[in-house]
Amino acid sequence: MSTFTMTSNSITEGQHHEKRFSFNSFGNDGDNISPQLAWENAPQGTKSFAVTCFDPDAPTDCGFWHWQVINIPASTQELAEGASSHLAAGLEMRNDYGFNGYGGACPPEGHGVHRxxxxxxxxxxxxxxxxxxxxxxxVSFMLNGTALAKSTITAHYQR
Known part of the structure; x- marks a missing residue:
């Protein structure tokens, strides 16, 4: 049996991602482009996908949600780089910046590396x-309670 896996041409596990994937506000001047993500070997019974981006190192009591896309059809195997600005399928939820869509990395300056x-x-x-x-x-509660499987890539960023 093959393992459900996610890959990316934009970000690499354990590595700093490029500034273009970071937010463009709060003193940060990134391009706020969502990274390319692809997946394969979904488990039998998969009827849709969700994609999320979470910063557990944010200086809050509950981390920081940068992106949540739900209801991605099971026929989808990839979100192209920049897909958040023109998502063809799925529903983007309100992130912790307060808008629906991808909100890139923006850790407080001098706060160290965030995941x-x-x-x-x-x-x-x-x-x-x-x-x-x-x-x-x-949304996180529902995903954790219903998912058949999940796969992650953890990128880093700091200012």
Whole structure:
């Protein structure tokens, strides 16, 4: 049996990602481009995917959600670089910056290295049953409770 895996031409496990994937605000001048992500070997019974990006090192009590895309059709095997600005399928949820879509890395200057955990989730449902305005915490709760499998790439960034 093959393992469900995610790969990327844009980011590398354990490595700093390029500034172009970082946010363009709060004193940071990145391009806010979402990275290319691809996956293969989804488990049997997968009916949709979700993709998330989470910073567990943010100076909050609950981390920081940079991206949540749910209801990606099972026929999809990749999100192209910059897909967040023109997503063809799936529903982008409100991130912790307060808008729907990808919000790149923007750790406080001098705060050290932050980890950005990109995860693809294989789901047994075509549509994750959450309100369109669901919080990141609720979406995360539902993903963790229903996923058949997940795969991650953790990139780093600091200012």
């Amino acid at each position: 950005y955990v990109f995860t693809v989730w294989a789901l047994p449902c075509e549509k994750l049953e959450v309100p369109d305005d669901a919080s990141c915490a609720l």
